[in-house]
Amino acid sequence: MDSLSLERVAAILRDIRSVRVLVVGDVMLDRYISGSVDRISPEAPVPVVRVDAESFAVGGAGNVAANVAALGAECRVVGCVGKDSAGEQLRSELELLRVRTDGLVVTDERPTTVKTRILARRQQVVRFDHESEADSAGGLAKALADTVAELGADADVLILEDYNKGVLVPSVIAAAAAGSRARSAPTVVDPKRRNFFEYAGATVFKPNAKELADALGDFIHPDEPDWMEATRSRLACDNLLLTLGERGMALQTDDGQLVRIPTVARGVYDVSGAGDTVVAVVGAALAAGARASEAALLANHAAAVEVGKPGVATVSPEEILDHARAFHDALGD
Numbered sequence: 001m002d003s004l005s006l007e008r009v010a011a012i013l014r015d016i017r018s019v020r021v022l023v024v025g026d027v028m029l030d031r032y033i034s035g036s037v038d039r040i041s042p043e044a045p046v047p048v049v050r051v052d053a054e055s056f057a058v059g060g061a062g063n064v065a066a067n068v069a070a071l072g073a074e075c076r077v078v079g080c081v082g083k084d085s086a087g088e089q090l091r092s093e094l095e096l097l098r099v100r101t102d103g104l105v106v107t108d109e110r111p112t113t114v115k116t117r118i119l120a121r122r123q124q125v126v127r128f129d130h131e132s133e134a135d136s137a138g139g140l141a142k143a144l145a146d147t148v149a150e151l152g153a154d155a156d157v158l159i160l161e162d163y164n165k166g167v168l169v170p171s172v173i174a175a176a177a178a179g180s181r182a183r184s185a186p187t188v189v190d191p192k193r194r195n196f197f198e199y200a201g202a203t204v205f206k207p208n209a210k211e212l213a214d215a216l217g218d219f220i221h222p223d224e225p226d227w228m229e230a231t232r233s234r235l236a237c238d239n240l241l242l243t244l245g246e247r248g249m250a251l252q253t254d255d256g257q258l259v260r261i262p263t264v265a266r267g268v269y270d271v272s273g274a275g276d277t278v279v280a281v282v283g284a285a286l287a288a289g290a291r292a293s294e295a296a297l298l299a300n301h302a303a304a305v306e307v308g309k310p311g312v313a314t315v316s317p318e319e320i321l322d323h324a325r326a327f328h329d330a331l332g333d
Helices: 006-016 061-070 085-096 138-152 170-183 209-216 225-235 274-287 292-306 317-331
Strands: 020-025 027-040 047-060 074-082 100-107 114-120 123-130 157-161 187-190 239-243 249-252 258-261
Touching: 006 274, 006 292, 006 317, 020 061, 020 138, 020 274, 027 061, 027 074, 027 085, 047 061, 047 085, 047 114, 061 074, 061 085, 061 157, 061 274, 074 085, 074 138, 085 100, 100 138, 138 170, 157 170, 157 274, 170 187, 187 274, 209 239, 225 239, 225 249, 225 258, 239 274, 239 292, 249 292, 258 292, 274 292, 292 317
Parallel strands: 020 074, 020 157, 027 114, 074 100, 157 187
Antiparallel strands: 027 047, 114 123, 239 249, 249 258
């Protein structure tokens, strides 16, 4: 595995603080209702949860934006929310995290996406989702595309985070691509199945193993340079970054190099949100002038920190640098 010197890690993290990032995609509100279970309901064979607390967090593209802001970069997010209390709550949560929300398009065509989790003694009892998965169309799609075109004109990198909730339709993707070309700004894509092959020209295309296997309808071969290069070419991206869970990452670069990056997590506790952390760090690092391989290595350290935290979490520059320092110390560098 290639490595980053501590000096280079520190330099990239320092330069990230001066970049402007635009995150485009499906923003969500995560709602947590927690309590205790003492009995089974007499009405049905289900537990009765006595509610003790309720909390909110940002999810989807909102979590990517939160991760970018935690790195110290300026971050705006483009997505859509409904004309509902959940949309107001989501905007408030994002602003508390220092994410600029002037790119949120409010619509009465669909509700704000809300994932509600019921927890009893930290164990999830059930989750219910309030959402629409239909593609945005007509005036909503135009408003999203116009907003991307306007805000993308000031961005140093565009991150497209797709959760198949209808924001990243072809017209919005095209607006992002046009904006990045006009500024020669990199684009980083975290795809889902519906529009998987719509992102030609992306600087970094970052599926996970299951997403890529499902899209190709075949087994993946991340350790075979010829297969990785053929796949990168088929996807028409500059760099293919394949995340492999506990097996780390595989990066196929535009100069034909395959970089295998083993995980550097010292203990994996909770992988929730690790992909969001990776795409946020990769995007911010590219905007700060890092090469794709450097951005991937930095993101690997960030993901190692994130999975050591319970639930979905952000990672600070200091935590990333500390992890990189411990990694180098362990290697005897």
